[in-house]
Every structure is written in C-alpha cells, then in structure tokens.
C-alpha cells in the first residue's frame with residue numbers, strides 16, 4: 001500500500017515515543033508535511049547540504065535524520081548561506097525532514113542498545129536514568145454483557161500493557177453491585193427510589209500515569225451507566241525506567257589497549273582518543289553513551305564501569321575522568337552513524353510487515369566534520 005509520512009512516523013513513535021525525548025530537544029517534523037504520500041525514504045545521521053543534494057539526486061521525498069537539522073533557532077531564511085540554502089532546496093523539492101534524537105537514544109532497543117551490542121557487552125542496564133514511567137490501576141464495575149466493550153475501549157486508549165510484549169492485559173472478577181437511584185437520576189437499570197442489586201464484573205487494568213485521563217474518558221464514553229463506578233489507585237510495583245547510555249559486561253574481557261583497538265575497528269574510525277592510567281588494565285565492565293556524554297561520566301563510575309565510551313570529551317572533563325580513575329575511549333560523535341544501518345533494517349521490516357509501497361535507503365555520505373592526519 002502507498003503510505004504518507006504519517007504512517008512511518010506513527011509506527012516509529014510507537015517504537016521510540018516522543019515523551020522519552022529530553023526537554024527542549026527539537027525532535028519531530030522539521031521541514032514539510034507528514035500528510036503527503038512518500039515513495040522514497042532516506043535515513044541519515046546528519047542533514048547537511050551535501051546530504052540534501054544526495055536526496056535530490058536520488059528522488060528522495062522523506063529524510064529521516066537522527067540529529068535535528070534546526071537544533072538552534074535560525075536567524076534568517078536567506079539562501080545566501082549554504083546551511084540555509086539547503087532548507088530552500090528541501091522546500092523546492094518537496095522533501096520532508098523528520099528527526100528522532102534523544103527519544104531514539106533513550107528508547108529500548110534504540111541507539112544506545114545498538115552501540116552497546118556493537119562493542120560486545122551483555123546484561124546491559126541503563127546508565128543515566130532520565131525518566132520513570134509509573135502506573136495506576138483502574139478498576140471499573142460493569143454489567144457482564146458490557147464488559148467486553150468496556151475492556152476493548154480501555155485497551156484501545158492505552159491501558160493494559162505490561163512490559164513490551166504483553167498488551168490487552170486485564171483481570172475480571174464477578175460480584176454483586178448495589179445502588180439506589182434518587183430523584184433526578186436517569187438510571188440505565190432500575191427505578192428511582194428503589195434499591196437495585198445485580199451481578200456486575202470488576203474489570204482491572206494498568207494504565208501509565210500520563211494516559212489516565214484519556215483512559216477514563218474512554219471508560220465514561222463506553223460504559224452504559226449514567227454514573228459509572230470506578231476506582232483509580234497508585235501501584236508501587238510496576239514502572240518502566242528509561243535513560244541514556246548503557247552499562248554491561250564484556251562478553252570477552254580484555255586488556256584496555258586491546259579493547260580500544262576493538263572499538264576503533266567496530267566503528268571503523270581512523271583514530272580515537274583515550275584516557276587511562278593503565279593501558280593493560282583488564283576491562284570487564286563497559287559503559288557507552290552515544291553523542292556527547294562527558295557530562296554523565298559520574299553515572300558510568302557509579303555503575304562500576306572500567307571503561308566509558310563516549311564522544312566529544314572535553315579537555316578538562318578528561319582531567320577529571322583521569323583523576324577519578326575512569327578509563328575513557330572517545331571514538332567521536334560520528335559512531336552514531338550506526339543508526340543508518342539499524343533504522344534501514346527496522347524500516348525494511350516494517351515495510352514487509354505492513355506491505356508498504358516505499359523504497360528505503362541510507363545516505364552513503366560520511367558527515368563526520370573531522371579528519372585526522
């Protein structure tokens with residue numbers, strides 16, 4: 001089937017929800033519209049003038065980028081600067097640009113998990129928690145014949161998901177409901193002034209806190225009663241933690257220098273920087289954070305990492321890391337290029353699952369601004 005940008009984005013945002021993004025991160029639609037049909041998607045790490053040219057040459061109509069192209073506000077829309085001219089070119093050629101940044105970094109099986117897998121760590125956990133999704137339990141009393149419809153409405157509104165692999169979870173218990181409608185009531189069952197007693201079921205579902213109002217609205221819209229009886233309570237045992245970076249154990253522990261060489265090969269970089277007091281120290285536990293993760297290094301230490309891999313490490317932070325006994329490997333920010341292959345794979349899977357009539361490709365350009373002598 002032919003699709004619009006919205007089809008792709010809806011599927012993507014179920015995988016990497018926008019609420020996971022860091023505050024102020026300009027993710028999402030950057031140029032164009034999601035409502036036009038698309039036939040060719042190009043995945044890229046960066047949207048640079050040369051990437052836009054590549055898209056035009058390949059008749060791409062949708063660019064899916066990791067780094068938002070308008071990260072800082074533009075001062076003008078003059079086409080006399082190459083950086084701005086690229087926006088003119090995008091608009092002239094009707095190319096939509098959408099960016100998934102920290103929501104892709106943070107989501108489960110996203111950027112940071114791809115990087116962790118690439119360097120060979122297992123039993124990974126989150127390095128820096130950014131968000132904890134807490135849940136409520138909703139219990140609603142409903143006549144048995146209406147229970148299925150109400151359950152359906154609750155789960156369609158987002159209730160009843162436990163973990164990533166179980167949806168439409170609910171529990172039902174049968175009991176006796178009692179009520180007396182008083183003057184002014186318009187009861188679905190029973191008469192004003194008479195006590196009613198009937199069989200009802202209690203349907204229970206979990207609801208993420210952020211969806212509770214939507215789910216209650218769905219309940220009220222579907223429930224047959226004038227005044228549906230329901231309870232909402234806080235549950236303590238269920239929450240989903242999300243965050244940046246991953247920490248885990250090396251499948252094959254090795255001396256630091258050897259591991260640094262491995263990282264260099266895995267990410268295919270021509271050189272990398274490292275910080276260590278002991279090149280021969282055995283590396284067993286590794287933290288990794290895509291992008292510029294120097295500011296989170298204390299979390300790598302707290303999680304007992306022997307080595308922290310991240311990009312853009314700043315000189316004085318490097319001194320602090322060394323003084324704190326943390327070994328660091330900085331292979332640059334460009335290792336996030338891994339997202340091109342991974343997103344292309346993901347979109348190709350969705351294409352065959354959903355029978356999308358669309359072509360998917362990755363930018364063939366290297367957008368690393370640095371070269372090394």
Ligand SMILES: [Zn+2]
Pocket residue numbers: 067290291292333336
């Ligand atoms: Zn980045």
